[in-house]
Amino acid sequence: MATVSQSPYMRNDQDQLAEQLGLKITEQTEQTDLARAERLSVHLFKEVAEISDDSTLSGVAKQVAEECKGLSLAIVVVATALKSNHTLESWDRALRQLRKDRMGNLRGVQDLVFLRIEWSYNHLGTSEAKHLLLLCSSFPEDYSIPIECLVRYGKGLQLFQDTENLRDARDKVDLLVDELKSSYLLLNDGEKEDSIKLHDVV
Missing domain, CATH: 1.10.10 (Arc Repressor Mutant, subunit A)
Structure with missing residues (x-):
């Protein structure tokens, strides 16, 4: 389950995501900040990774997006690294790696972003x-x-x-x-x- 900060920075990041994705999310339609962040995260991840809602990768895509904890930069770098390889095996392997990172000694949001960027760097093509x-x-x-x-x-x-x-x-x-x-x-x-x-x- 994604952890969502209540800080103005996180909320502003989510607002910018919604605007860029053309999503209209109001206080009346969103149930919680958590549901809002998850919806935006999964939508952004699928858009960047270029997969549809009915793709066989849709389920694992949601789990990978959740490992990015609602941080748009982390979502984009991970989705970009995965979009060139649409196999369930490679995405499951990526999910395991991201979860392993999460189990390490993270001190906060900054550490999480750095780990995701490191993961993206390691998956550069050449x-x-x-x-x-x-x-x-x-x-x-x-x-x-x-x-x-x-x-x-x-x-x-x-x-x-x-x-x-x-x-x-x-x-x-x-x-x-x-x-x-x-x-x-x-x-x-x-x-x-x-x-x-x-x-x-x-």
Whole structure:
């Protein structure tokens, strides 16, 4: 069962989720904060993971979403990691891993989010994507990272396979940045074109 904080932050996070998903949830229609959070969490998870309500994965999807405790970032990174592999076996394995994490010594919401992000990182498709994310993490917090810097540093550090020149490296970085954005580990910089930022909690 999901644990829902009564803090304004959690409630605001849920309100933003409802708005983004086009769900109209009023005080009269929702029974409890718990029911509201579960409904939003499962809806968001299924939308990001690209499964329907009648999917054979629907039941395990609900359980995986509950392990994210109503935290939208955790839901999105886990669902994104799973959407490329729609097999019941892989989703059951993911659920067991997430439950095992939960049984560890968590000090609170921050720990939970970090564990989910770590899980998403471990499920990135390639070692190159992991290397690029680690390269991004070497920049100062909230730093606007020019894509061209990633190209040149990555090429110099030989992080990418099959890149004979800078053009090849640029193509590779573009693909990897897209992958990391789709996993919500990197974000577009709203102020600078051709730059990205590491997500605040990564």
